[in-house]
Amino acid sequence: MSENKINCALCGLAVEIDGFNVETTEGLKLFCCAGCLSVYRLFNGDKIQE
Numbered sequence: 001m002s003e004n005k006i007n008c009a010l011c012g013l014a015v016e017i018d019g020f021n022v023e024t025t026e027g028l029k030l031f032c033c034a035g036c037l038s039v040y041r042l043f044n045g046d047k048i049q050e
């Protein structure tokens, strides 16, 4: 059991590397890789706060 395990907001895989995250209107989203992050940004650009 690992309570602090974070899963990618897009594909659901475990997030091993910190840094692929984005602040949205729904809160902070974390991703496993730059690919998932860019796909999320593509489809949810209106939610991203920058």
Ligand SMILES: [Zn+2]
Binding pocket: 008, 009, 010, 011, 012, 013, 031, 032, 033, 036
């Ligand atoms: Zn992912």
